[in-house]
Each structure stands twice: as structure tokens, then as C-alpha cells.
Amino acid sequence: xxxxxxxxxxxxxxxxxxxxxxxxxxxxxxxxxxxxxxxxxxxxxxxxxxxxxxxxxxxxxxxxxxxxxxxxxxxxxxxxxxxxxxxxxxxxxxxxxxxxxxxxxxxxxxxxxxxxxxxxxxxxxxxxxxxxxxxxxxxxxxxxxxxxxxxxxxxxxxxxxxxxxxxxxxxxxxxxxxxxxxxxxxxxxxxxxxxxxxxxxxxxxxxxxxxxxxxxxxxxxxxxxxxxxxxxxxxxxxxxxxxxxxxxxxxxxxxxxxxxxxxxxxxxxxxxxxxxxxxxxxxxxxxxxxxxxxxxxxxxxxxxxxxxxxxxxxxxxxxxxxxxxxxxxxxxxxxxxxxxxxxxxxxxxxxxxxxxxxxxxxxxxxxxxxxxxxxxxxxxxxxxxxxxxxxxxxxxxxxxxxxxxxxxxxxxxxxxxxxxx
Amino acid sequence: xxxxxxxxxxxxxxxxxxxxxxxxxxxxxxxxxxxxxxxxxxxxxxxxxxxxxxxxxxxxxxxxxxxxxxxxxxxxxxxxxxxxxxxxxxxxxxxxxxxxxxxxxxxxxxxxxxxxxxxxxxxxxxxxxxxxxxxxxxxxxxxxxxxxxxxxxxxxxxxxxxxxxxxxxxxxxxxxxxxxxxxxxxxxxxxxxxxxxxxxxxxxxxxxxxxxxxxxxxxxxxxxxxxxxxxxxxxxxxxxxxxxxxxxxxxxxxxxxxxxxxxxxxxxxxxxxxxxxxxxxxxxxxxxxxxxxxxxxxxxxxxxxxxxxxxxxxxxxxxxxxxxxxxxxxxxxxxxxxxxxxxxxxxxxxxxxxxxxxxxxxxxxxxxxxxxxxxxxxxxxxxxxxxxxxx
Numbered sequence: 001x002x003x004x005x006x007x008x009x010x011x012x013x014x015x016x017x018x019x020x021x022x023x024x025x026x027x028x029x030x031x032x033x034x035x036x037x038x039x040x041x042x043x044x045x046x047x048x049x050x051x052x053x054x055x056x057x058x059x060x061x062x063x064x065x066x067x068x069x070x071x072x073x074x075x076x077x078x079x080x081x082x083x084x085x086x087x088x089x090x091x092x093x094x095x096x097x098x099x100x101x102x103x104x105x106x107x108x109x110x111x112x113x114x115x116x117x118x119x120x121x122x123x124x125x126x127x128x129x130x131x132x133x134x135x136x137x138x139x140x141x142x143x144x145x146x147x148x149x150x151x152x153x154x155x156x157x158x159x160x161x162x163x164x165x166x167x168x169x170x171x172x173x174x175x176x177x178x179x180x181x182x183x184x185x186x187x188x189x190x191x192x193x194x195x196x197x198x199x200x201x202x203x204x205x206x207x208x209x210x211x212x213x214x215x216x217x218x219x220x221x222x223x224x225x226x227x228x229x230x231x232x233x234x235x236x237x238x239x240x241x242x243x244x245x246x247x248x249x250x251x252x253x254x255x256x257x258x259x260x261x262x263x264x265x266x267x268x269x270x271x272x273x274x275x276x277x278x279x280x281x282x283x284x285x286x287x288x289x290x291x292x293x294x295x296x297x298x299x300x301x302x303x304x305x306x307x308x309x310x311x312x313x314x315x316x317x318x319x320x321x322x323x324x325x326x327x328x329x330x331x332x333x334x335x336x337x338x339x340x341x342x343x344x345x346x347x348x349x350x351x352x353x354x355x356x357x358x359x360x361x362x363x364x365x366x367x368x369x370x371x372x373x374x375x376x377x378x379x380x381x382x383x384x385x386x387x388x389x390x391x392x393x394x395x396x397x398x399x400x401x402x403x404x405x406x407x408x409x410x411x412x413x414x415x416x417x418x419x420x421x
Numbered sequence: 422x423x424x425x426x427x428x429x430x431x432x433x434x435x436x437x438x439x440x441x442x443x444x445x446x447x448x449x450x451x452x453x454x455x456x457x458x459x460x461x462x463x464x465x466x467x468x469x470x471x472x473x474x475x476x477x478x479x480x481x482x483x484x485x486x487x488x489x490x491x492x493x494x495x496x497x498x499x500x501x502x503x504x505x506x507x508x509x510x511x512x513x514x515x516x517x518x519x520x521x522x523x524x525x526x527x528x529x530x531x532x533x534x535x536x537x538x539x540x541x542x543x544x545x546x547x548x549x550x551x552x553x554x555x556x557x558x559x560x561x562x563x564x565x566x567x568x569x570x571x572x573x574x575x576x577x578x579x580x581x582x583x584x585x586x587x588x589x590x591x592x593x594x595x596x597x598x599x600x601x602x603x604x605x606x607x608x609x610x611x612x613x614x615x616x617x618x619x620x621x622x623x624x625x626x627x628x629x630x631x632x633x634x635x636x637x638x639x640x641x642x643x644x645x646x647x648x649x650x651x652x653x654x655x656x657x658x659x660x661x662x663x664x665x666x667x668x669x670x671x672x673x674x675x676x677x678x679x680x681x682x683x684x685x686x687x688x689x690x691x692x693x694x695x696x697x698x699x700x701x702x703x704x705x706x707x708x709x710x711x712x713x714x715x716x717x718x719x720x721x722x723x724x725x726x727x728x729x730x731x732x733x734x735x736x737x738x739x740x741x742x743x744x745x746x747x748x749x750x751x752x753x754x755x756x757x758x759x760x761x762x763x764x765x766x767x768x769x770x771x772x773x774x775x776x777x778x779x780x781x782x783x784x785x786x787x788x789x790x791x792x793x794x795x796x797x798x799x800x801x802x803x804x805x806x807x808x809x810x811x812x
Contacts, residue, residue, distance in 0.1 A: 034484040041487040047692040049669035058656040118651020118693025121497055125631040129506045137630040137654055199750050200660030352662045353594035
């Protein structure tokens with residue numbers, strides 16, 4: 001117990017250690033997070049009227065970000081599968097980064113739901129009257145929190161073992177890894193069911209929503225990891241085997257291809273049928289009755305996704321110079337597609353045929369930016385702690401030794417054995 | 422970002438030692454190479470840490486500062502915080518809750534309300550029937566509802582939406598929600614008022630994560646405003662766009678408060694909760710008619726107990742060609758519409774006569790639009806009826 005507390009204390013201290021760029025980055029994130037907190041306090045005082053949401057478009061930027069982040073969190077599993085099922089060792093350490101990001105993404109997703117509540121002070125009502133299994137939202141509460149715990153356990157355990165120089169006991173984490181694989185699929189499926197289960201919204205009431213969510217998530221999530229690992233490599237903090245990047249690139253390419261295929265299927269069904277139920281799709285892609293706020297968004301998303309996919313298909317994207325822009329395009333494209341492109345048009349026109357458009361307000365954008373900053377802050381700290389532990393520079397025996405030569409976990413393991421003897 | 426764990430010798434950033442040196446104010450001294458619990462902080466780094474911590478706390482305080490505007494009334498009292506779910510409350514609990522709300526209404530509006538928890542009556546299932554041939558689109562029901570049910574006046578929350586529909590179509594997307602004619606009814610249109618349909622298979626109830634909304638025995642779907650967490654999932658689920666959310670604090674002038682209140686119906690709401698039509702249960706569960714029906718000048722609205730074979734609504738359901746909106750949604754509404762077979766393509770002349778009389782008595786103008794020049798119509802945009810007039 002004492003050892004564990006020392007570990008936590010050292011991690012806490014370590015999160016304040018870094019060079020100028022680290023401080024600038026953390027200062028920036030903290031400032032944005034505080035701006036978001038400030039905007040949220042204004043929302044608490046004045047109500048959700050400080051957002052652009054209305055009775056017509058009753059969910060907006062918050063729920064859009066929530067949906068996107070659930071997907072990012074689920075994508076960690078795309079790294080776990082090759083490692084534990086196909087025994088692809090290159091990705092072994094990457095799994096931990098993926099799961100750390102899953103932790104940060106789930107926390108962001110939960111924060112986005114919380115800021116969307118009209119009465120956050122009544123959150124405890126969920127524990128007192130839980131409409132399970134009827135309401136899909138209760139399923140979502142369960143799977144999201146369960147996934148958070150699973151990931152906290154898996155990466156917490158692996159990192160703590162590396163810190164103590166012990167070999168992780170398989171029984172303590174492997175079963176959880178396999179549960180997490182199934183669980184990751186479930187979080188995004190259940191989130192898709194939140195929308196696709198509503199008969200009153202023909203735009204969402206489609207069986208392809210869940211598979212499309214998964215495909216786009218499995219593209220955006222690993223793309224984000226490619227960028228993170230690229231940054232870590234560039235600052236010299238952590239060396240990732242180049243083969244790992246190629247594996248990630250393959251995952252992203254396949255997932256994105258499936259995503260574009262599903263998008264095409266959906267567009268075909270909507271427009272070829274051309275029934276009265278396609279009003280939302282028409283509004284999204286072409287505009288309806290002269291109102292077309294989402295048209296530029298969705299077409300830029302499609303352009304970005306297509307450009308990213310073309311880049312990924314070309315051999316040039318084996319090089320970082322092309323791979324990284326492709327990843328950025330893809331993340332932004334999918335973010336738009338799932339946010340502005342999926343949540344908002346579900347509400348336009350309303351079930352009574354009224355067309356009211358939605359534009360996020362500054363306050364609501366600040367809250368959203370604040371949550372993103374807080375999540376990235378959390379992720380940075382988690383990575384900041386994990387990197388020295390994995391490279392043997394933060395161990396139980398020696399404490400934090402920034403100048404020590406990098407050691408593989410096997411070395412650390414041997415050291416620990418020696419120390420114990 | 423450059424982390425001080427470079428593969429190359431990292432003297433460059435000055436963080437080589439255990440304490441973090443020039444770059445930071447936090448002193449990682451005890452994690453230094455000397456091992457745990459090395460020398461403590463130097464005075465300089467202590468000051469730096471202190472300054473940084475003070476700066477951080479100031480920034481957090483500044484971020485939280487809008488909360489000072491929060492009024493005492495806005496924060497939930499401990500009693501409200503601990504209040505149980507409606508279905509778990511004992512009669513004593515309910516009496517305490519009612520007393521708390523009465524006191525709150527008195528504080529806010531200076532009126533002692535007649536507040537009760539009206540229960541459904543045995544052997545009663547309420548049903549609404551609306552005669553479209555008699556509706557003249559005057560929106561009196563909309564405003565009577567607002568007055569009866571203590572809705573927020575600014576922004577005004579309305580439970581009833583009257584849609585002006587072109588004759589010859591039932592496609593609701595062709596309707597106009599914001600018709601603002603100097604005169605109604607318009608000859609080329611009919612009027613379709615929509616409010617909560619009190620579905621027998623309500624999607625809104627299904628999705629609520631905390632069971633803050635449910636269907637009572639008399640068929641009315643109610644909301645406990647003290648239990649709703651404001652997630653608006655029900656609003657997304659409703660196929661009739663019947664639910665309303667209090668995006669801001671409801672504003673209700675004290676002289677417009679209706680003191681006859683029900684716990685599950687028209688007591689004043691807080692910001693951040695849902696509300697909707699509840700068939701005026703504070704009236705109907707006492708044997709009175711809903712406010713929208715009472716105010717209707719043409720008698721287009723009929724309401725009653727469908728389980729009573731002699732009731733007007735039971736007779737209408739037996740004898741008229743009734744229909745419901747969006748039957749394919751499978752919601753089984755308790756709100757029926759019908760056209761009068763005697764006047765298949767126009768307004769009931771009696772209702773038209775009433776509209777003319779109203780115009781005369783109330784000084785309101787009900788007649789034809791002054792100019793009929795609108796944008797040029799394309800054949801595919803026209804309703805079948807309009808096509809008939811052109812051909």
C-alpha cells in the first residue's frame with residue numbers, strides 16, 4: 001500500500017516536471033480548460049439558453065462531441081486485437097498508449113454528457129431510479145463507466161508492474177483485455193443505438209448507424225495515435241518501431257474504406273428512394289427550402305475524408321510527411337461527419353416539419369474547447385508518466401532518473417529479480 | 422514539447438539533476454537520482470511553487486466567479502435534493518413536498534396556491550378528438566393553454582402548435598408553423614393543431630433514464646419536474662414534437678399566475694426540466710374540461726372518457742372516420758382527428774360563420790389575404806388540390 005502511494009506521489013510530482021515546451025503546452029491547456037469552466041459556470045447560472053440549442057434542435061455540439069469521443073475511446077481495441085489475438089509484438093507498448101487515450105476520451109465523453117444536462121445537480125437520480133434495461137441511455141451509462149474502469153485497471157496494472165519491475169501476472173490482466181475488446185465494440189454500438197432506436201427520427205432510424213460508427217471510430221482513433229506517437233518520437237521521448245506505424249496505417253486504411261462504403265450505401269438509400277423520409281439527408285447534403293447551414297460542413301468532411309483515403313492508398317503515406325496530414329484530415333473529417341453531419345440533421349426538419357437551423361454559440365464552443373483541453377491535459381500527464389516508466393527511468397528502486405539509458409522492460413524485470421534476491 | 426527523458430544526454434534543458442532546476446517551480450527533488458525523499462525544496466523553489474499555486478488558485482476562482490450570480494432560489498434546497506421519486510413518496514412525503522412548493526410559490530409570486538396531487542380516477546381513460554372541419558386556426562387554444570398552465574411567458578413556452586396545411590395534402594412537412602395572416606381561416610388551407618398525443622405506447626417514457634416521466638392509469642403521460650435531470654432524450658424521441666425544455670429560468674409575471682395547481686401538471690417549473698401538455702389534469706381529473714377545449718370558439722375540440730360508451734368522444738370514435746398522426750410510428754395516440762363527412766373539402770359553414778362573428782365582435786380581421794402574389798409556383802411543389810385549380 002505504501003509502495004503504491006509512493007508511486008502515485010511520484011507520478012504526481014513527475015507531472016510537473018518538463019522543459020519549456022512542456023510548460024507552455026500545459027499552461028495553454030490549463031488556460032483553455034479554465035475558460036471552459038468559466039463558460040460552464042455561466043451556463044449553470046443562465047441555463048442552457050446560453051447554447052444554440054432550441055426545442056427544435058435539442059442536442060448540439062455537446063452530444064456531437066460525446067458521440068465522436070466514444071468512438072475514439074472504442075478505437076483503442078483496434079490495437080489490442082492484433083497484439084493479443086494475432087500476437088503482433090510491435091504494437092505491444094502501443095496498446096498502453098491506446099488505452100490511456102481511451103481513458104482520457106471516456107472522461108471527456110462523460111463530461112460532455114454532464115454539461116448537456118439541464119439539471120446536473122440531480123445526477124444522483126440515476127442511482128435511485130435507473131430505467132434499465134428499457135432506456136438505452138442507462139445502457140450507455142453502464143458500458144461507458146465499465147469501459148473506463150476496465151481501461152484504468154489494465155493500463156494502471158501494466159504500468160505499475162513495469163514500475164515495480166515485476167512481470168505482469170497474466171491472470172490479472174489478460175481476462176480483462178479480452179473483456180475490454182468486446183466491451184469496446186459495445187460502447188460504440190450502444191451509443192449508436194441511442195440514435196438508431198428512435199422511430200421518430202428517420203435520419204437516425206437506420207441499421208447502418210452502428211457499423212458506420214465503428215468503422216469511422218476505428219479510423220479516427222488509430223489516426224490520433226499515429227499523431228501522438230509521431231510527436232513523442234519527434235521530441236525524442238519514445239521510439240516506436242516503424243513497423244508499428246505501418247500496422248496502424250493499414251488499420252486506418254481498411255477502417256476508412258469501410259466507412260466510406262457505408263456512407264455511400266446510406267447516401268444511395270436516401271436519395272434513390274427519394275421518399276418523404278429523406279428530408280434530413282436532403283437538408284444535410286443539399287439544403288432544404290433555401291436553408292443550408294450544414295452543406296459546407298458535410299462537403300468539406302467528405303472532401304477531407306476522400307483526400308485522406310487517397311493519400312493512404314498511395315505508397316507516399318508510408319512517410320510521415322504524408323501520413324500525418326492524412327491522419328489530421330481524417331480526424332477532422334470524421335469529427336464533422338459525426339457531429340454536425342449526424343446529430344444535427346436528425347433534428348432538421350422537426351417531426352412536425354419545421355426547419356430551424358442550429359449554430360453553436362461562443363459560450364457552448366468554449367465549454368467544448370475546455371473539455372477537450374482538460375482531456376488532452378489528462379492524456380499528456382498520463383503519457384508523461386507512462387513513458388519514463390516503460391523506458392525504465394521511473395522505477396520503484398531508483399525513483400526518477402531522467403538520464404538513465406533507456407531500458408527495456410525485460411531489463412527492469414531482471415533488475416527487480418536481482419534486487420529481490 | 423520536450424520531455425526531460427531524452428535518449429541523448431539531456432544537459433541542454435537544464436533538468437539534468439533531480440530537482441527540476443531553472444525550468445520549473447515544483448522541485449522534483451525527492452525523485453532525484455539520490456533516490457526517494459532526497460533533500461527538500463530550496464527557498465527559491467518554495468517561493469516559485471507558492472507563487473504558481475497562488476496564481477493557479479486565483480485563476481480557478483476567476484473561472485468560477487459567474488457562480489456568484491446564482492440566486493438563492495435557484496439552488497435546490499436540501500429538502501428538494503433529498504426528495505424521493507414520485508412513486509416512492511408516502512402520503513406524508515407528498516404533503517411535505519406540496520407544502521414546500523406552496524411556500525416557494527408564495528415567496529416568488531405572493532400568492533398562496535391551491536396545490537394538490539391529483540390522482541387518476543378509476544375507470545377513466547381520457548381521449549381527445551379534434552374536428553378539422555371546424556378548426557379556423559385562430560390559436561386561441563395555444564394562448565389559453567399558456568395562461569392555464571403557468572408556462573413561462575418569456576421566452577413563451579407553448580404546448581400546442583397549430584400548423585397551417587395546404588388543402589389536398591397530409592404531408593406535415595408542407596405545413597406552415599408561423600403563418601401570420603391578418604385573417605384566418607384562409608380558404609386554401611386547413612388547420613392542424615398538434616399537442617401531446619398521450620400515446621398508449623409512448624417512446625418518450627421508454628427512453629427516460631431516470632423514470633421521471635410515465636403514463637398514468639387514465640392514459641396521461643406526466644412528468645415529475647422534481648425528478649427530471651434535463652437530458653432531453655424524450656424530446657428527441659417524441660414523433661409529435663410535443664415536449665418542451667426550459668432552456669432558461671421560466672419568467673411568469675405574478676399577476677398572471679393560475680393558483681389552481683397540480684403537482685404533476687401546472688405548478689411553476691424550474692429551469693433545466695422538461696414539460697408538456699398533460700390534458701390539463703388539474704382540471705380534467707376533477708371532471709372539468711381542458712382549457713384549450715373551453716376556449717375554442719367553434720367547438721372543434723372534444724374531450725372525454727373513452728371507457729364511457731355514452732361520452733362524446735366514444736361516440737365520435739364509433740361514428741366518425743377518425744385518424745391519428747403518424748400511425749406508422751406505432752405510438753397508439755389518444756389524440757384523434759376527423760373531418761366532418763358533410764363538408765369533405767371545406768370549412769364547416771357554422772365555423773365559418775363563427776369566424777365572421779368573431780371578426781366583428783373582437784375587432785380582429787378574419788378574411789382573405791390582401792395580395793396573393795407569392796413566388797412563382799412549380800408544378801412539383803403544388804398540392805393536388807392546387808394543381809386542380811390551375812388546370
